[in-house]
Amino acid sequence: MKNIPLFLIGCGGVGRQLLQHIVSCRSLHSTQGLCLRVVGVGDSKSLVAVDDLLHKGLDDSFLLELCRVKGAGESLSKLRDFGACQTFVHPESQGRILEIASQLGRKTGLVFVDCSASSDTVSVLKQAIDMGCCAVMANKKPLTSTMEDFKKLFMYPRRIRHESTVGAGLPVIASLNRITSSGDPVRQIIGSLSGTLGYVMSEVEDGKPLSQVVRDAKSLGYTEPDPRDDLGGMDVARKALILARILGHQINLDSIQIESLYPKEMGPDVMTVEDFMDRGVLLLDKDIQDRVEKAASNGNVLRYVCVIEGSRHLLFPFFTMCEVGIQELPKNSPLGRLRGSDNVLEIYTRCYSNQPLVIQGAGAGNDTTAAGVLADIVDIQDLFP
Amino acid sequence: MKNIPLFLIGCGGVGRQLLQHIVSCRSLHSTQGLCLRVVGVGDSKSLVAVDDLLHKGLDDSFLLELCRVKGAGESLSKLRDFGACQTFVHPESQGRILEIASQLGRKTGLVFVDCSASSDTVSVLKQAIDMGCCAVMANKKPLTSTMEDFKKLFMYPRRIRHESTVGAGLPVIASLNRITSSGDPVRQIIGSLSGTLGYVMSEVEDGKPLSQVVRDAKSLGYTEPDPRDDLGGMDVARKALILARILGHQINLDSIQIESLYPKEMGPDVMTVEDFMDRGVLLLDKDIQDRVEKAASNGNVLRYVCVIEGSRHLLFPFFTMCEVGIQELPKNSPLGRLRGSDNVLEIYTRCYSNQPLVIQGAGAGNDTTAAGVLADIVDIQDLFP
Numbered sequence: 001m002k003n004i005p006l007f008l009i010g011c012g013g014v015g016r017q018l019l020q021h022i023v024s025c026r027s028l029h030s031t032q033g034l035c036l037r038v039v040g041v042g043d044s045k046s047l048v049a050v051d052d053l054l055h056k057g058l059d060d061s062f063l064l065e066l067c068r069v070k071g072a073g074e075s076l077s078k079l080r081d082f083g084a085c086q087t088f089v090h091p092e093s094q095g096r097i098l099e100i101a102s103q104l105g106r107k108t109g110l111v112f113v114d115c116s117a118s119s120d121t122v123s124v125l126k127q128a129i130d131m132g133c134c135a136v137m138a139n140k141k142p143l144t145s146t147m148e149d150f151k152k153l154f155m156y157p158r159r160i161r162h163e164s165t166v167g168a169g170l171p172v173i174a175s176l177n178r179i180t181s182s183g184d185p186v187r188q189i190i191g192s193l194s195g196t197l198g199y200v201m202s203e204v205e206d207g208k209p210l211s212q213v214v215r216d217a218k219s220l221g222y223t224e225p226d227p228r229d230d231l232g233g234m235d236v237a238r239k240a241l242i243l244a245r246i247l248g249h250q251i252n253l254d255s256i257q258i259e260s261l262y263p264k265e266m267g268p269d270v271m272t273v274e275d276f277m278d279r280g281v282l283l284l285d286k287d288i289q290d291r292v293e294k295a296a297s298n299g300n301v302l303r304y305v306c307v308i309e310g311s312r313h314l315l316f317p318f319f320t321m322c323e324v325g326i327q328e329l330p331k332n333s334p335l336g337r338l339r340g341s342d343n344v345l346e347i348y349t350r351c352y353s354n355q356p357l358v359i360q361g362a363g364a365g366n367d368t369t370a371a372g373v374l375a376d377i378v379d380i381q382d383l384f385p
Numbered sequence: 386m387k388n389i390p391l392f393l394i395g396c397g398g399v400g401r402q403l404l405q406h407i408v409s410c411r412s413l414h415s416t417q418g419l420c421l422r423v424v425g426v427g428d429s430k431s432l433v434a435v436d437d438l439l440h441k442g443l444d445d446s447f448l449l450e451l452c453r454v455k456g457a458g459e460s461l462s463k464l465r466d467f468g469a470c471q472t473f474v475h476p477e478s479q480g481r482i483l484e485i486a487s488q489l490g491r492k493t494g495l496v497f498v499d500c501s502a503s504s505d506t507v508s509v510l511k512q513a514i515d516m517g518c519c520a521v522m523a524n525k526k527p528l529t530s531t532m533e534d535f536k537k538l539f540m541y542p543r544r545i546r547h548e549s550t551v552g553a554g555l556p557v558i559a560s561l562n563r564i565t566s567s568g569d570p571v572r573q574i575i576g577s578l579s580g581t582l583g584y585v586m587s588e589v590e591d592g593k594p595l596s597q598v599v600r601d602a603k604s605l606g607y608t609e610p611d612p613r614d615d616l617g618g619m620d621v622a623r624k625a626l627i628l629a630r631i632l633g634h635q636i637n638l639d640s641i642q643i644e645s646l647y648p649k650e651m652g653p654d655v656m657t658v659e660d661f662m663d664r665g666v667l668l669l670d671k672d673i674q675d676r677v678e679k680a681a682s683n684g685n686v687l688r689y690v691c692v693i694e695g696s697r698h699l700l701f702p703f704f705t706m707c708e709v710g711i712q713e714l715p716k717n718s719p720l721g722r723l724r725g726s727d728n729v730l731e732i733y734t735r736c737y738s739n740q741p742l743v744i745q746g747a748g749a750g751n752d753t754t755a756a757g758v759l760a761d762i763v764d765i766q767d768l769f770p
Contacts, residue, residue: 028568158766163563171559171563171742171744174556174559174560174563175559178554178556178757178760178764181759181763181764182406182410182756182757182763183756183759184554340740351747352746355727355747356746357744357745358745359742361737362737367735368736368737371567371569371736372563372567374568375563375566375567382767382768383767
């Protein structure tokens with residue numbers, strides 16, 4: 001039986017779903033000769049870990065209780081009296097994470113699983129990788145930090161997996177890695193990587209005013225509490241940056257041209273959410289409607305996409321283009337046919353030159369994202385003794 | 386530098402393309418810390434191998450000469466005087482393959498790459514896996530042999546990769562493995578896995594007679610020399626069987642219901658190819674046309690697909706259904722929208738329940754198939770020291 005120790009950072013929606021998947025897959029993984037041993041869980045404030053790092057794991061009833069406690073908005077330190085574990089609170093917890101990494105990293109291996117949404121994990125991840133650990137991430141922030149951080153994280157590329165940073169559980173990164181490792185140069189990626197913006201663009205295509213579509217999307221729970229977090233395009237830009245970097249482009253977030261669907265004068269530092277929803281977004285209706293009509297008159301539709309130009313030579317990728325915004329696309333292409341909140345990626349390579357390789361499906365949701373993280377963990381197993 | 390010894394069985398179109406990819410990816414793989422060392426190449430009649438199995442590989446000029454020689458329809462034994470190698474001819478070559486497997490298997494590891502289209506390789510593959518080797522296959526035959534053979538090949542599941550057995554280089558198997566390892570039960574797979582039959586069905590949808598479409602497909606080189614090899618559905622059934630087995634269904638080829646597009650009375654043992662093309666296929670036009678019209682009146686289209694029902698429980702898959710044939714599908718589904726020779730797979734799981742995960746792209750071709758094989762080889766690297 002192969003024993004894979006895990007330390008989970010972040011136990012919000014995705015982290016808790018991951019713990020539940022790990023528990024419910026116990027017998028499945030055991031038939032595959034795998035045992036996932038959760039040695040500790042930490043959030044921004046505190047940390048719980050087993051006493052005996054080398055041999056024990058937090059047991060399943062403890063993990064489920066942890067999910068219950070965190071789901072109720074309580075602190076991990078509440079678990080002090082539930083089961084055999086140590087608890088640490090900030091700032092002591094930071095040091096303890098690195099102790100765990102150094103104890104397990106070279107000895108048995110350890111997977112750091114980052115299901116937080118924080119920029120603060122990059123430092124611990126870099127050190128953990130240096131200490132022989134692996135990292136599996138749903139968190140986009142460390143991979144969209146400086147190029148120096150990115151390179152440090154990928155110093156041992158086999159030790160890092162991050163499928164769920166782009167398109168949740170969709171096999172996007174795995175497929176791109178297969179394509180590049182087989183020497184098939186990626187010429188272009190064009191993708192709709194925001195379910196919210198996918199929904200918005202297909203609804204305005206039907207003639208609905210943008211303001212109404214955004215209001216509907218917000219009330220359906222498709223948007224962030226402040227819909228401008230979606231409409232600004234930054235989340236898509238982070239995903240585009242990750243794709244561009246794994247294609248070899250050495251660029252930063254600020255070199256990506258990002259089209260925001262609202263102007264600076266309607267930004268969060270100028271208008272409240274209520275103001276934007278009641279007044280601001282109405283002023284955007286006309287412009288979007290004009291663009292939709294212009295596209296339609298060309299037989300096209302508008303989609304909010306990322307476009308990444310690749311290189312024809314795998315070894316010497318040169319930066320050509322990475323941008324995020326509204327594009328006119330043929331109504332009859334995979335992206336043009338997209339309806340609703342699915343993500344779609346069209347990948348053009350030497351092998352997929354006229355007709356792209358297309359990957360489409362739900363690109364968000366805790367269940368789907370956690371499934372992608374778990375698949376990464378299982379896939380990394382050959383690095384463990 | 387990680388050194389991965391390979392032995393290639395079969396050097397037809399796919400095998401030769403693989404060797405060319407290996408040579409052209411030398412510097413790319415070297416930046417990734419990988420060296421693919423081809424220690425030998427065999428076909429059904431003979432075999433060439435390096436003298437010093439533990440340290441050397443056939444050099445690149447030798448591999449390219451080998452591609453030239455085999456491409457010209459000549460024998461591997463022609464290479465006797467070209468570079469430092471040993472050559473063996475049948476039946477001596479069979480034994481020599483196993484000697485190579487036993488010498489390298491436990492010592493440095495060895496990847497057997499099966500790019501043949503032969504049923505005869507299953508025995509050597511099984512023995513090689515027993516000896517500690519890995520297997521990467523484009524050849525469907527060993528995986529569609531008896532259930533006993535299949536289980537033997539998958540005795541160490543991490544040692545066997547076979548992406549290119551279904552949909553050429555499309556990330557179908559990799560995606561299914563990710564889905565199942567994350568505990569997301571596959572409820573249904575429905576796929577168009579024959580470029581030829583995809584083309585045929587979308588052309589008859591446009592109102593063209595089947596006979597004309599088959600004639601066109603044959604002259605475009607889309608079909609086997611005898612188009613009945615495509616129209617019979619056996620190739621699709623083999624792919625369906627592989628998918629069903631990796632979902633856990635313990636079934637054989639003869640338990641799959643296969644709809645042939647021509648009746649037994651037009652089989653190869655009754656009619657010549659010429660007879661079939663001149664006379665037989667014309668008799669099929671009316672029936673297909675009626676079915677196309679009936680489907681259209683329901684707002685549907687006809688597609689030649691495989692349908693595999695999964696199980697709701699990953700641990701106890703029970704066989705529900707695996708069939709291959711014409712189905713009426715909604716015009717507006719990913720399969721319904723399919724035009725031309727792309728392969729499309731719709732995968733329904735817990736995470737992808739209403740809208741499927743869709744993978745679409747070219748599912749045939751030597752380049753694409755060899756790229757899938759090469760990605761499998763690179764992906765297996767963590768099993769090597």
